[in-house]
Amino acid sequence: MLLRKQDAGIFIGSVLWLLLSCGFSFGVESDINCLKSIKASLEDTLGYLNSSWDFNNNTEGFICNFLGVECWHPHESKVLNLKLSDLGLKGSFPQGVANCTSLTGLDLSSNQLNGPLPTDIDEIIMFITSLDLSSNSFTGQIPMKLSNCGSLNVLKLDNNKFSGTIPPEFGQLRRIKAFSVANNQLSGPVPNFNTTYITADSFANNPGLCGKPLEVCRSAAKKSSIVKVLNSYNVAIAAAAGFGFGFPFSFCFFLPRAPSVRYLVVFARRFKS
Structure with missing residues (x-):
């Protein structure tokens, strides 16, 4: 019902x-x-x-x-x-x-x-x-x-x-x-x-x-110091590499252009004698 x-x-x-x-x-x-x-x-x-x-x-x-x-x-x-x-x-x-x-x-x-x-x-x-x-x-x-x-x-x-x-x-x-x-x-x-x-x-x-x-926590400070040292090291490496590449380039650049081959031959003979 x-x-x-x-x-x-x-x-x-x-x-x-x-x-x-x-x-x-x-x-x-x-x-x-x-x-x-x-x-x-x-x-x-x-x-x-x-x-x-x-x-x-x-x-x-x-x-x-x-x-x-x-x-x-x-x-x-x-x-x-x-x-x-x-x-x-x-x-x-x-x-x-x-x-x-x-x-x-x-x-x-x-x-x-x-x-x-x-x-x-x-x-x-x-x-x-x-x-x-x-x-x-x-x-x-x-x-x-x-x-x-x-x-x-x-x-x-x-x-x-x-x-x-x-x-x-x-x-x-x-x-x-x-x-x-x-x-x-x-x-x-x-x-x-x-x-x-x-x-x-x-x-x-x-x-x-x-x-x-x-x-600052020592571990964080130490890590920061290491990062700074590595950054300085990278800068020094980059500078040294730049100097090593730049020196011969500069040497060749400043040589007289016309007699450059002749000058190198004469220089080599004198060095040999």
């Missing part, structure tokens, strides 16, 4: 409402699980999270009242920013952040976090525009895949223990406005950001770093 238009409209509306409700609930549940995972993975030495992050409350948007949590809307449990700076947190980078699917800002600065950053960090903080991990004890190399986070405006990794090179792919971060890796153990050439926002202060106290806006 065919449904009447009114009944069909009610049915379609109910299905759409159900789909939207499921999607909304999933989003809320995902963000709640995100915060639960972060709390479980970090050592809360000062008790800030333990006293504020109470998951026993089931009212809509309850996580938006947590310390350091900013939501897109105060009555919707979708996390916009996490500002967990200077809370005495210990542990490694909290990979549970990946469950905060609408997160745009993450600030974990001035804590006691350590260890390497995840190599797939771009999949964990896919839509981040601001990442501040400064003043911790992170080690290892800076993940190259951070360059895939094309929305980044702010990237602060200073005052850690990062080593190795800065991925040259960071030059692809076209939206970057603030960048700092000062006070680490980095070496090698710095990326070409093509922006005036990033100055030498962004790379301070990394004795192994070089390149604009720092001092």
Whole structure:
């Protein structure tokens, strides 16, 4: 039996409402699980999270009242920013952040976090525009895949223990406005950001770093010197070749034209005798 238009409209509306409700609930549940995972993975030495992050409350948007949590809307449990700076947190980078699917800002600065950053960090903080991990004890190399986070405006990794090179792919971060890796153990050439926002202060106290806006890298300077020497050598060779070819030509040119053959014969006989 065919449904009447009114009944069909009610049915379609109910299905759409159900789909939207499921999607909304999933989003809320995902963000709640995100915060639960972060709390479980970090050592809360000062008790800030333990006293504020109470998951026993089931009212809509309850996580938006947590310390350091900013939501897109105060009555919707979708996390916009996490500002967990200077809370005495210990542990490694909290990979549970990946469950905060609408997160745009993450600030974990001035804590006691350590260890390497995840190599797939771009999949964990896919839509981040601001990442501040400064003043911790992170080690290892800076993940190259951070360059895939094309929305980044702010990237602060200073005052850690990062080593190795800065991925040259960071030059692809076209939206970057603030960048700092000062006070680490980095070496090698710095990326070409093509922006005036990033100055030498962004790379301070990394004795192994070089390149604009720092001092020219030795390898580049050495290569430049070699090129200059080769250019000078080529000029000298060209001049010598020109002189060698020009001398006999000039000699022949300035001899008297009419008696030239006779003069050469007489000269040859005298030389022979």
